[in-house]
Amino acid sequence: QYNSFNSFVYLFCMGLFMQAKYAIMFLWPRSFVNESAFWDKCWKLLLLDNQQVKFSSQSHGNLLQTSETTLPDSIKTSNDTLFNQYLAGVIDGDGGLYLSKAGYASLDITVETKDIAILYYIQNILGGTVQPRVGVNAVRYRLHNTKAMLNVIDRVNGWVRNTKRVEQLKKLCLHFGVVFKSPQPLSLNNPWFAGFFDTDGTISYSFKHGRPQLYIGVSNKLEVDVTYFKDFFGGNTQYDKNSDSYKWAIYAEKDIRQFFNYSQSCPVHSAKVNRSLQQLQ
Structure with missing residues (x-):
């Protein structure tokens, strides 16, 4: 059991900074073992067992x-x-x-x-x-x-x-001369989300109150085209002036866990995920 999702987020961000587990273990030996095992398990469930592309x-x-x-x-x-x-x-x-x-x-x-x-x-x-x-x-x-x-x-x-x-x-x-079909309803078993995430998605972190916070998001020119993610995975959408696009993002533990669970059955194929995995190996 894990008392705080901040430990989960912290391991992710330190992986980005140090790019090695041993660096984290050296700096934070007290909590590394259990939390590292938890983090590795999450990412392997999300990606390693579902990879269908060999590089x-x-x-x-x-x-x-x-x-x-x-x-x-x-x-x-x-x-x-x-x-x-x-x-x-x-x-x-x-x-x-x-x-x-x-x-x-x-x-x-x-x-x-x-x-x-x-x-x-x-x-x-x-x-x-x-x-x-x-x-x-x-x-x-x-x-x-x-x-x-x-x-x-x-x-x-x-x-x-x-x-x-x-x-x-x-x-x-x-x-x-083909009859156009209107979009059919989405569901959490539909790989459409994985395809869209592969091209317009991101896994990264930001700082909140001086502490790193993991987030998952997608962006597109129109808000209506990213609200599908909000409807199924929670989170919020907002306009980003710098990129002139609308962004959807999730930060909460329950929302990120739901996205992880979705990705077990509908795996993504982009390098953004493989890069994150390599930084934790």
């Missing part, structure tokens, strides 16, 4: 490479609902469904280079290309084959819910 240190040109994604057989089927929901979340976060003036449809998803595993995870199922963006620390996934795009539309129709993305999907549906 490689090999590089090719300026583009970081990952090994082949390891996927359950069910994910590889064309009608897998869980992957489709995850894909819709990624597209809602940092993707785009486009229709050129010449009538060519395409899907673009851009992420930071460190999160390239997300794109390979998707490419392994849908096809398409993954290439570095010139002059910026980012990589882009692109799909523009007509048959493949019809497959994407079929997969995410009814799951995409970002305000801008819904309008883009409507245009594609109209162009291809």
